[in-house]
Amino acid sequence: MDKLLITGGGPLRGEIRISGSKNSALPILAATLLAETPISLSNLPHLNDITTMLSLLRCMGVNVTVDERMRVEIDASTIRCYEAPYELVKTMRASILVLGPLLSRFGEADVSFPGGCAIGSRPVDIHLRGLEAMGAHIEVDGGYIRARAPDGGLRGARFLMDKVTVGGTENLLMAAVLANGHSVLENAAREPEIVDLANCLVSMGAKIKGIGTDRLEVEGVSSLKGCEYSVMPDRIEAGTYLCAAAATRGSIKLKDTHADSMESVLIKLQEAGAELEVGENWIRLDMHGQRPQGVSLRTAPHPAFPTDMQSQFMAMNAVASGASKVTETIFENRLIQVHELNRMGANIALEGNTALITGVERLKAAPVMASDLRASASLVIAGLVADGETLIDRIYHIDRGYECIEEKLQLLGADIRRVAG
Ligand code: UD1
Numbered sequence: 001m002d003k004l005l006i007t008g009g010g011p012l013r014g015e016i017r018i019s020g021s022k023n024s025a026l027p028i029l030a031a032t033l034l035a036e037t038p039i040s041l042s043n044l045p046h047l048n049d050i051t052t053m054l055s056l057l058r059c060m061g062v063n064v065t066v067d068e069r070m071r072v073e074i075d076a077s078t079i080r081c082y083e084a085p086y087e088l089v090k091t092m093r094a095s096i097l098v099l100g101p102l103l104s105r106f107g108e109a110d111v112s113f114p115g116g117c118a119i120g121s122r123p124v125d126i127h128l129r130g131l132e133a134m135g136a137h138i139e140v141d142g143g144y145i146r147a148r149a150p151d152g153g154l155r156g157a158r159f160l161m162d163k164v165t166v167g168g169t170e171n172l173l174m175a176a177v178l179a180n181g182h183s184v185l186e187n188a189a190r191e192p193e194i195v196d197l198a199n200c201l202v203s204m205g206a207k208i209k210g211i212g213t214d215r216l217e218v219e220g221v222s223s224l225k226g227c228e229y230s231v232m233p234d235r236i237e238a239g240t241y242l243c244a245a246a247a248t249r250g251s252i253k254l255k256d257t258h259a260d261s262m263e264s265v266l267i268k269l270q271e272a273g274a275e276l277e278v279g280e281n282w283i284r285l286d287m288h289g290q291r292p293q294g295v296s297l298r299t300a301p302h303p304a305f306p307t308d309m310q311s312q313f314m315a316m317n318a319v320a321s322g323a324s325k326v327t328e329t330i331f332e333n334r335l336i337q338v339h340e341l342n343r344m345g346a347n348i349a350l351e352g353n354t355a356l357i358t359g360v361e362r363l364k365a366a367p368v369m370a371s372d373l374r375a376s377a378s379l380v381i382a383g384l385v386a387d388g389e390t391l392i393d394r395i396y397h398i399d400r401g402y403e404c405i406e407e408k409l410q411l412l413g414a415d416i417r418r419v420a421g
Pocket of ligand 1: 022023024026094120121122123124125126127128163164165166167168307308330331332
């Protein structure tokens with residue numbers, strides 16, 4: 001199993017390109033099931049989760065062609081089966097996103113029930129209740145969600161999500177675009193990735209109003225066609241590199257990224273003392289060699305501070321001046337990185353879903369273990385600011401969400417390499 005070896009040192013400096021968004025690409029790949037003619041997608045990141053989603057489409061009989069620039073053409077007209085098997089769903093929970101499209105276009109779907117994961121129990125009850133409101137009959141049998149549309153297909157419905165859910169909003173939106181009649185999704189998630197999915201669906205011929213708001217109105221259409229679509233830049237990848245630069249007192253420029261999808265993160269970086277400059281598709285951060293200030297934050301649905309950036313800020317706070325408080329409100333077990341950071345000399349106490357951080361001057365290298373995708377990113381940041389060599393084990397978690405992380409950090413001057421273990 002590969003490991004990452006990082007020798008902590010000086011500030012990150014330089015320029016890198018941000019990849020396409022994983023969390024936008026996954027639902028858009030699921031949405032290709034809705035189109036009657038081929039869809040061509042560009043700016044897909046080169047990541048294990050994307051490969052898993054492409055394998056899932058292929059195992060249903062969908063025709064997938066990938067060219068050398070990772071532009072992917074997907075033709076769902078060759079589909080033969082409507083099942084997402086356990087072997088694939090267990091490696092990637094986002095496989096649940098094929099449920100809505102399969103059910104609305106083909107009237108049936110058998111999707112392995114996703115289990116919990118390291119960061120929490122992660123139920124899918126809202127996805128299922130929303131589909132039932134559209135007339136679906138759903139049974140859980142043998143570990144599978146077996147869903148069937150009524151005769152004549154799903155019916156448009158008004159559905160209020162009692163909790164803001166990103167995946168639930170995406171699944172129900174993809175079901176509603178081909179349902180008969182009008183749907184209203186209330187208390188919808190507003191994450192930029194949902195806007196990206198909705199814009200792609202509109203390019204395919206869907207009729208959606210309220211994009212970017214918490215009330216999505218959909219007028220079902222009888223069919224959708226293929227289109228060409230470029231996936232948005234990954235705001236979490238961008239935020240991770242900015243955080244790493246702030247923690248190391250560096251100065252970096254990110255290309256192919258959009259500052260307007262990252263407002264809450266940029267505000268916190270400024271509060272930490274970063275000077276920011278933004279252009280149409282770039283962001284520059286400069287710490288002027290200064291140590292960051294600790295910043296307190298609380299995660300919540302968009303446009304508030306994203307849970308996917310919480311652990312990276314905690315790593316920065318661990319070496320910042322002053323005390324700070326980080327509260328996680330989305331997932332019940334998402335402060336797991338605290339124990340590994342403390343093994344590296346951080347001073348972090350846990351009180352329920354809040355971490356109380358007292359910044360220290362430097363961390364000390366130690367062998368550590370990645371436990372989930374974003375927690376792993378915090379260990380990389382910690383390794384960059386630690387004295388000595390940090391060896392991070394189980395980096396398959398990192399590879400699920402960060403394209404070429406060691407190459408990009410090397411471009412920024414970091415001493416990091418992958419070692420076979
Ligand atoms: C997505 C993102 C993930 C991000 C998360 C929150 C993808 C592939 N993943 O995950 O990176 O951390 O949004 O921004 O886009 N919940 C229920 N019932 C449901 C659905 C969700 O109780 O039916 C709960 C979850 O357990 C969690 C909260 O709602 O506590 C938010 O989860 P959700 O927004 O659905 O996260 P995902 O879509 O799984």
